[in-house]
Amino acid sequence: MVLFASSHSSFSPFKTLALNRKLIPVPRPLLAVMLSSASKQPFVMVPDLTADQTASVSKEAFQRYTSSDLNRRNGSGVAIVWFRNDLRVLDNEALLRAWASSAAVLPVYCVDPRNFGTTHYFGFPKTGAIRAQFLIECLVDLKNNLMKQGLNLLIQHGKPEEILPTVAKAIGAHAVYAHKETCSEETLVERFVHKGLQQVVLSRGLPNQKPLNPKLQLIWGSTLYHKDDLPFDARNLPDVYTQFRKSVESKCSIRACCKLPLSLGPCPSDGLDEIGGWGTIPSLEQLGIHERKCDQGMHFVGGENAALGRLHEYFWKKDLVKVYKETRNGLLGPDYSTKFSPWLASGSLSPRYVYEEVKRYEKERLANDSTYWVLFELIWRDYFRFLSIKYGNSIFHIGGPRRIISTWSQDPSLFESWRDGRTGYPLIDANMKELSTTGFMSNRGRQIVCSFLVRDMGIDWRMGAEWFETCLLDYDPCSNYGNWTYGAGVGNDPREDRYFSIPKQAKTYDPDGEYVAYWLPEIQSLPKERRHFPGNSYIKQIVPLKFGSTSMRPNPVNSEKSRQRSQYRR
């Protein structure tokens, strides 16, 4: 058993479950103290840094990426930057391009009501309370970081296709810069914005000059490898991850992060009154969302500064990246993996920044399999993003990219027992409780609960995917639906079709039942060997397990249940 101590001991109930038992051993009595303190201490902040520490880390990062020689501003007029899932200043090419092409930049964020509606098939909340709170924090932080660069953030409530043309007209913007998305909900909005901007006619002052329409300039910026640098067209992406990875690793290089000039200002001076001022960052209440307090587990802090802080904490302060490959399959606490995903998904952290920090760490401290493995995992993220271009909406459809026809159940009571962590299997229940309490679940946990839902329960995988869409702090359509289609056996790569045996997973990844005991107080007092199968001391198991061990057999479906119609179906 391995412990990585946190800086605020009173705030750190967690220990890392590492598989490499050569690391620092934690004596049994200390573990007991930690577990009992786990029940007393409510939660741990991620990153676990003071405000001053975060500010100093961020200042240092911004300094490293600011260049006084940057003299690329040769544009005129005003450009808008439309912030979407790229809520950062560092390595934000859309922002830099807007700056370079204009004499004044107006950053805009639209609080789009569609993002606070319901999910497509089953009507769950599209954005759960914890992610909404995280987003609010991202916006507060983005506004502050933009102000430090001589800009500000205009916040408008409504659809981008209505807001952006109005704002462009009011301030006479010649262009709207934004990062390109790949899934249909987002690309549809891009098309609407493009159309809306075409209706805006800007006079160029002189009678013989033709009037102009503001242009929508979409920039690629969400991945480690740039889409234009791929050795193949995204529509011809290899279907097997390893082929994709080997090909990009050998044939492409990762572009450097964009440098910042000394100032990105000014903002435009005219037209803002017409729009009604800078607007306000919404409260949860304004979004129609009830606050949910995270009272256990990890509490992630939203925003670019927290993202930089977490990277600093994980790489430089705690030196954890050098053991990442051994610890990454852990379940409990902040330290077994990077926890970068919530910031990557909101765009508060650039994957290229992570890459450059890995390279700096390798140069200044050490390079090993673990430091490489962070990049290996980030390439998975790229892969799912590019797959969404190749396979389009089929990643959201029941048959997935391979259009597999099978029968699924939508039994509400089975689904709800999974969703609420009442299946009678502590490993499933603990993971689902962690998800709804914190908005996070480990990668190992996600694979296990996905396999249980689709294979042991035979439930329509889209119900699980949409519940993840509601809850996950790191929700990203490409990674979420990409991983779910893999897990459900309908993904593009049939070799990923795996059954996760709960007894085997429990034995390997939570051998002493510490993870389940943390989340399920009712089994805390049981001896460790009974925690995963507590019998009558716990809820009755809702379904039997299909297989006792790993298996490649096809998806089992309870045909009786599958005939039942779900109350969730629209």
Ligand SMILES: Cc1cc2nc3c(=O)[nH]c(=O)nc-3n(C[C@H](O)[C@H](O)[C@H](O)COP(=O)(O)OP(=O)(O)OC[C@H]3O[C@@H](n4cnc5c(N)ncnc54)[C@H](O)[C@@H]3O)c2cc1C
């Ligand atoms: C059913 C299911 C649904 C998932 N949904 C999402 C999602 O909506 N958003 C999301 O970011 N990840 C998703 N993942 C992938 C993965 O579980 C998370 O990225 C990871 O757990 C985040 O924790 P971390 O940042 O500590 O990861 P680390 O282990 O530290 O990995 C570093 C980074 O690599 C990337 N990464 C790692 N594993 C994967 C993977 N399997 N697929 C894509 N990227 C990966 C992430 O960006 C992650 O932040 C899902 C996995 C499964 C099995």
Ligand SMILES: Nc1ncnc2c1ncn2[C@@H]1O[C@H](COP(=O)(O)OP(=O)(O)OP(=O)(O)O)[C@@H](O)[C@H]1O
């Ligand atoms: N960013 C996103 N997040 C979640 N879902 C998305 C996203 N982008 C697209 N989708 C989903 O993609 C699908 C749109 O594809 P399509 O037009 O084929 O749907 P549809 O015809 O309405 O589907 P169906 O016929 O199955 O009802 C919808 O399920 C939509 O919700």
